[in-house]
Amino acid sequence: MPNLLREHGCLTQLSQLLRQQVQNLSNMSHNASAVEDDPEKSKMSEKFMNLLATAINNLSSNEQNHKQFEDCVPMLVDIALEEETGESVRLSSLQALTNLSVMEHHHNHYTRIIQKLYHFLDGQSPGIRLQAAKILVNLSCNPELVPHMLAAKAPACVLELLRTGADEALVLRWTTFLANILTTVKESHLSASSLPPDDKAPSPETMYSALYGMNSIGQIKSKVFLLCRHKNENIKHQASRIYQMLNSK
Known part of the structure; x- marks a missing residue:
């Protein structure tokens, strides 16, 4: 048809x-x-x-x-x-x-909607939050878009979506997204200076800072360490990827 x-x-x-x-x-x-x-x-x-x-x-x-x-x-x-x-x-x-x-x-x-997708993740609508996360996962498979994602202002829910009791569908997409962009950072040797200036939020607010900042990297590692024991095998796998990438940075 x-x-x-x-x-x-x-x-x-x-x-x-x-x-x-x-x-x-x-x-x-x-x-x-x-x-x-x-x-x-x-x-x-x-x-x-x-x-x-x-x-x-x-x-x-x-x-x-x-x-x-x-x-x-x-x-x-x-x-x-x-x-x-x-x-x-x-x-x-x-x-x-x-x-x-x-x-x-x-x-x-899609580059101009990345910031809005982060905003949707902080919203109240379960359906819109999930769709935003799904799009981010798809985009994170493209190494060329990862610098734009790292440059945007991080959502407030970075840690919330790594809680063991959070909605599994969202946790799976969020951990997959993070694992993908962290892998690209390592493989492409990206740093804070790699972020596109036109898309860049103030330095302390970027997604890059939310992942690699001194005050946040330890919290993220603690969260994903617990997720490595999650009952959902897919979440467990993605959490292990994140933990491995953060330890090798």
Whole structure:
């Protein structure tokens, strides 16, 4: 079915519909009085956007469709970054961005959302937190993006997500993410001077400082040492990777 839809141009039409809808929402956000006068129209636009993002998410599970969806990636990033975006639309957009980040083809569009993904991890929505973590895991497999991740302001939950009693799905993604970027730091010989200045947060606040700072490295090692005994074998494996990387730094 996905091949049939692709051959008949449905993926291109979805991209065009998404572009139109993003423009419509942008116009509405700049015309607050119009939204107040017609709240039903705003609600329908959000519902339609949700359907579009969900359709792109479903079709992007087939990696052969990723090329046709390249134009959608920056638009989905814009939607996720927009403060006015509702939670359901934001979640659908992040789900699509998760599938579209499995391969490295479109990773150049993701650098500007890294900081926001950290912000989402500090949020209250379990679904959005998990999707943010999944995207970070996918991006962390690309060594070229790791300096950007290290340069961004670290989330406040760096240690919280290493607690043995924290949500397993989040802990697994977070430990995988950390293990991946720590491995790249070692293999690529990255240091604080390797961080891109345009993306860099104040030095004490960077993800690099959160991992390698004198006040934090010991706390992280203590947390992951306990996770090395976790009942979840995958978490145990990723925690062991982190512990090994921090000890070899």
